Amino acid sequence: MQGSDVLALITNEGLWLTLSMSLAAVAIAALWYTHRGPACTVADRVTAAMNLGAGVMVGTMAFGHLLAVIVKLYLGTLREGSLLVFFAIGMSLLIPSGFVIQHTGALLAQRATPNQTVMVNGWLAATLLMMGLHNLPLAAPSLFTISHRLRRRPLERWAIVAAASIVMAGLFVASLVFLASGQSFEQFSGLE
Secondary structure (H helix, E strand, C coil), X not given: XXXXXXXXXXXXXXXXXXXXXXXXXXXXXHHHHHCCCCCCCHHHHHHHHHHHHHHHHHHHHHHHHHHHHHHHHHXXXXXXXXXXHHHHHHHHHHXXXXXXXXXXXXXXXXXXXXXXXXXXXXXXXXXXXXXXXXXXXXXXXXXXXXXXXXXXXXXXXXXXXXXXXXXXXXXXXXXXXXXXXCCCHHHHHCCC
16 A cells, blocks of 8 residues: 555545444443453443443544544645634544543443533534534434433333444444445535
């Protein structure tokens, strides 16, 4: 693979959603495997896994966005839009997703309050939604995490997990379709 191929991969918008979903799945599986046992309840592990998945998914996409902006700036292909706005978008997603990822440790150690979970996941979801309603599917994992954390009845919690799993599976399938389309996000979603 040549340098130009690597740069083309970095700037491929379709790659980052699929990669972020895949990394989130790996992170969830690793958390689930390493934190089994009586020290952490299943409900706490599920909330932590949902929390980590949301943070890793959006954090990876934000990192990819920033990296693509830097590469396009270096190549001189960043022609439309404001560099400051592009960096602000990336950082406004990277920071709350970092807090969501960090919050996972507090959830696993059973030191996190429901209000903290609502705050960090609400910040991430609100940031995505302020950037446009078309980001609702990306905000959904954080919203499901909040719902799961605030519910006490096992049946309600499992219904939330089922709904979150369906949404995440749908997002992953959509990411594969988006990747295969070769279109920009705006073209693919009909915004352009």
